[in-house]
Amino acid sequence: MFVPPTPHGRKARRPYTRTDRDELLRRVDLRALASAFTTLNPGGHGRCPHPNHDDRNPSFGVFRGRDGIERFKCHGCGWSGTAIDFVVAMRSITMGEAFRYLEERWA
Numbered sequence: 400m401f402v403p404p405t406p407h408g409r410k411a412r413r414p415y416t417r418t419d420r421d422e423l424l425r426r427v428d429l430r431a432l433a434s435a436f437t438t439l440n441p442g443g444h445g446r447c448p449h450p451n452h453d454d455r456n457p458s459f460g461v462f463r464g465r466d467g468i469e470r471f472k473c474h475g476c477g478w479s480g481t482a483i484d485f486v487v488a489m490r491s492i493t494m495g496e497a498f499r500y501l502e503e504r505w506a
């Protein structure tokens with residue numbers, strides 16, 4: 400059977416689809432997840448928990464986008480992303496492992 404080659408310049412496929420990812424990320428409580436590593440105020444701000452950022456100010460914030468997905472951003476070191484990016488950095492695991500980690504907790 401002929402298998403067409405991967406389109407030129409395409410990255411390797413992720414171990415999950417974009418739809419599955421977005422559906423999971425809408426369920427994940429990123430504030431609760433981040434609160435295991437830093438203290439967030441009622442507005443969702445706190446010191447950046449990234450291991451390479453010795454933050455002394457509340458530079459880190461969690462917010463929910465119009466797409467219903469929570470994201471984080473640190474104005475001190477520029478680190479930003481979704482719960483998957485957060486878990487990848489905090490637990491030193493791959494994106495596929497982070498996806499499964501979140502899926503188990505927010506099934």
Ligand SMILES: [Zn+2]
Nearest residue numbers: 447452473476
């Ligand atoms: Zn930071």
